[in-house]
Amino acid sequence: MNTEPREATPLLQVDDLVVDYRRGRTTFRALKGVSMTIAPGECVGLVGESGSGKSTLGKAILGLAEVASGRITFDGADITHAKGAARRRLAADLQVVFQDPYGSLDPTLTVGQILAEPLTASGTSKADARKAVAEMLEQVKLPADTVTRYPSEFSGGQRQRIAIARALVRRPRLIVCDEPVSALDLTTQSTVIDLFIDIQRETGVSYLFVSHDLGVVRRICHRVSVMYQGECVETGPNETITRNPEHSYTRRLLLASPVADPARQAERRRSWLGLRATAGSPVP
Incomplete structure (x- = not known):
């Protein structure tokens, strides 16, 4: 299990969040007043079966799902309805790792181009971007020649490492990890989870770790929130939730x-x- 976070003051705070989806002429309430916090350097697990609302919460935090009511605060600022330039500015501090690493990586670009793109787009020089990319590949334990290769040349676990490197390259403060190991075999799952833990210890980044598997969450998270039918039914320290x-x-x-x-x-x-x-x- 991961070690305790360094601070207790919330980096992210979600208060009474409600998200509705339209299904034809009817409205489906995906989130029913969900509240949660994540401290700097903390990993919070969000668990539940398919349709429980856990991925919807992650999308709402990332600005990918419209919020009907409630509030999302990041580092003291209200980001509930952040759009356009305000949302783009958040990208430096708020990143995501998706379930399917191949689907999130442009197959027409080399890994070096994929990792450098968010840096150069934000004004980083090409020389500094190359240096940052090399450091990222070392941090996720991939060889230096990875920069010249394409995503299709790598295994699923290696592609997920590339996706993690892309999320980390701008040194964010929070990463939403949306089922990041569920598509991997058990051995590869274990090595990628270890990588997440090592990176958090080295950088102090916070995670919202979305998963349907409490066994996975038990290994990495400090606290756990359990989602059921759009509600958070139980929240507590990892040890408490998984043992009692x-x-x-x-x-x-x-x-x-x-x-x-x-x-x-x-x-x-x-x-x-x-x-x-x-x-x-x-x-x-």
Whole structure:
């Protein structure tokens, strides 16, 4: 599990956020008054099954989903409805790593061009951009000759490292990680998660780590928020959520996440199912 963050003052604060989507003539409420905070240097996990609202929250923070009501504050400034130049200025501090690394990388550009593009677009000289790109590739543990190659020449795990390098190249303060390891095999997942942890320790960057897998979140996050049907049903420290979950939906997610020791898995199942029966609260 990741170490504790360095500061407690929120870098990001979300208050009573509501997001609606139109489906034909009807309106679907994707987020129902969600609140959360992320401190500098903190990794907050956002977990839930497909349709729970976790990716919608990430999109709202990035300005990719329209907010119906509520407020998003970044470093003390209201960014709820930031558009145009204001949103572009945020790009230096607020970045994203998507689930599909290949889909987020332009296949017609070399890796060096992909990484240099956000720097030169913001006024960095070509020489300084080349230096920054070389440093980024070293940080994500890719060889120097990566700059001359194309995304199609790399494995899925390597492409995700390239995507991480692109998100980091402008030294952001917060990265929204939207299911960044779910498309990778288990071994590659582990190495990429270790990379995320190492980078956070080295740079102090904050993460919103979106995932459907509590087992993944357990390895990297300081705190965890559990999403269910557009609401945050449980929030707490990693250790508390993964060892002593209070909400029946959280227990269901944990039961679906296997552990290495079959005896521990069986004991956990007996304990939590017994707790559910005693409490009389059915798992949703």
